[in-house]
Amino acid sequence: MRILIVTAGSRGDVAPFTGLGQRLQQAGHQVALAAHDRFADLVRDCGLEYRALPGDPVELVRARTAAPSPEAAGAVFAAFLDELGEGVLTATAAGTDILLTAFGPAPLSRVVAEGFGIPSLGVYLAPGVPTREFPPPGWPDAGHLSPADNLAAGRELLARTGVLYADVLRRLRARLDLPASTGETPNPPDDWLICHGYSSAVVPRPTDWPTNVHVTGYWWPAGPPGWQPPDLLVDFLQAGPPPVFVGFGSMTPTHERLHEVVAAAVKRAGVRAVVQSGWAELGPAGDDTLLVGDLPHDWLFPRTAAVVHHAGAGTTGAGLRAGVPALPVPVLVDQPFWADRLHRLGVAPPPLPIHELTTDTLTDALRSCLGRSTYRDRATELAHQVRADDGPAAVLSLITQLDGERPAS
Known part of the structure; x- marks a missing residue:
């Protein structure tokens, strides 16, 4: 057929x-x-x-x-x-x-x-x-x-x-x-x-x-056949504690200082980060930050401490499948729905809408997301149900x- x-x-x-x-x-x-x-x-x-x-x-x-x-x-x-x-x-x-x-x-x-x-x-x-x-x-x-x-x-x-x-x-x-x-x-x-x-x-x-x-x-995305992670990414992951992932997928820039805010908040929170450029063309860099392009979320997310994302349906599902906490930063359409759902499920702090994103609010949200073990415990529990x-x-x-x-x- x-x-x-x-x-x-x-x-x-x-x-x-x-x-x-x-x-x-x-x-x-x-x-x-x-x-x-x-x-x-x-x-x-x-x-x-x-x-x-x-x-x-x-x-x-x-x-x-x-x-x-x-x-x-x-x-x-x-x-x-x-x-x-x-x-x-x-x-x-x-x-x-x-x-x-x-x-x-x-x-x-x-x-x-x-x-x-x-x-x-x-x-x-x-x-x-x-x-x-x-x-x-x-x-x-x-x-x-x-x-x-x-x-x-x-x-x-x-x-x-x-x-x-x-x-x-x-x-x-x-x-x-x-x-x-x-x-x-x-x-x-x-x-x-x-x-x-x-x-x-x-x-x-x-x-x-x-x-x-x-x-x-x-319906999980099909993995690219024969895909292998870049050596630079593997080396970065092995060089320290699990980083946070930061990416806004197919969202285009709606925030005048998005690059600077992400870079400053990552530094203030004292975390390492893998930042996905995406359609927002994020570009912060530093000793504890690695910039990447498109790559399979099902490979990367389980190796992270948390995922900071726009709460699109696909990225939301990938984070839940990986069993890691989320920090949702919704922009438009169905993203506020999924961001609210992540919080209600107990795997994320309250959503941080893009128009409320500042260095201070993102830093505080990162600390909240990473500082409560209940988020990771609940994410691990939910991942078993999602994968079944x-x-x-x-x-x-x-x-x-x-x-x-x-x-x-």
């Missing part, structure tokens, strides 16, 4: 699907992964077919971050969606029997799958279905909502998103000769299967979710179920 996985966004929106794709391929399926051009090598190096999607996620993040208002950010995203819809259509036309889609492109993918007469399945990296039990990721001021308000917020967020998707969905339906749909929204049909690729030990499955919505466990899941197996089972329900051609 030819399976297409469609995702869009940063590296963290792509990497988990390389591991899922490999498992599906090992089960005998042909797997293609559609993503932006900058991730073509990442996909191909994992042995998966790559199909291109238009748009540059670096420019998208920069433009949305720099937008002067929510309305301006929405306009940037709407233009991105217009290109993305065409890309999903082209990728699907290259040969697809079942389409798996991440949350962002899901409304586009469902319409395209309908147009091609093939089944589709949601594969989400963060909670994407409204619930009474917690506010939706990305909802502002979500600290103390009632159950009814949580549910209303989830529905409202989908409704707001629908405004951005409406035009491109209408055009896609026309391109595919599908009947026009009045009031087109990004809401999936009631029976549409959705899998969430995180552990129920991290976010328990809400009791009010319908039976078609699943929490499978994480087999997320890809659950997705494979549902794909087999979907394939069995397809009418014979």
Whole structure:
């Protein structure tokens, strides 16, 4: 069976699907992964077919971050969606029997799958279905909502998103000769299967979710074949106590003095650090600091004392898998949700939002994170639960179920 996985966004929106794709391929399926051009090598190096999607996620993040208002950010995203819809259509036309889609492109993918007469399945990296039990990721001021308000917020967020998707969905339906749909929204049909690729030990499955919505466990990124750590990194790790990891992944600079703040806080806290440059292009250096580029988190994180990160879904999961404390510095979208979750799980001090980041606040947070053994004890305990899941197996089972329900051609 030819399976297409469609995702869009940063590296963290792509990497988990390389591991899922490999498992599906090992089960005998042909797997293609559609993503932006900058991730073509990442996909191909994992042995998966790559199909291109238009748009540059670096420019998208920069433009949305720099937008002067929510309305301006929405306009940037709407233009991105217009290109993305065409890309999903082209990728699907290259040969697809079942389409798996991440949350962002899901409304586009469902319409395209309908147009091609093939089944589709949601594969989400963060909670994407409204619930009474917690506010939706990305909802502002979500600290103390009632159950009814949580549910209303989830529905409202989908409704707001629908405004951005409406035009491109209408055009896609026309391109595919599908009947026009009045009031087109990004809401999936009631029976549409959705899998969430995180552990129920991290976010328990809400009791009010319908039976078609699943929490499978994480889909860990596939490791680059034959990867070996650079000698400089190995030497640094062996030269002293475990360092902290500092990296903000695919976040672009939103802090005028981010380099200086990180360097000064690391020095004041008296810790060694491995600093990942990332899209923020961090560059602090010193005798006790090593600057690195992209490398497998599953190799590095277990060798660290703690991880300081932006609380993206993928980095959050990697830290939990490694069993090390976290210091979350959320920037936008679902990151405050995961940052708050890390604190509630007992593996991290209170989140330190990027706009509150100073040398003093980061120094204090580092000391708090490293100074309480309870954070590491809880992280070790939670890691055992997270590693016990087999997320890809659950997705494979549902794909087999979907394939069995397809009418014979």
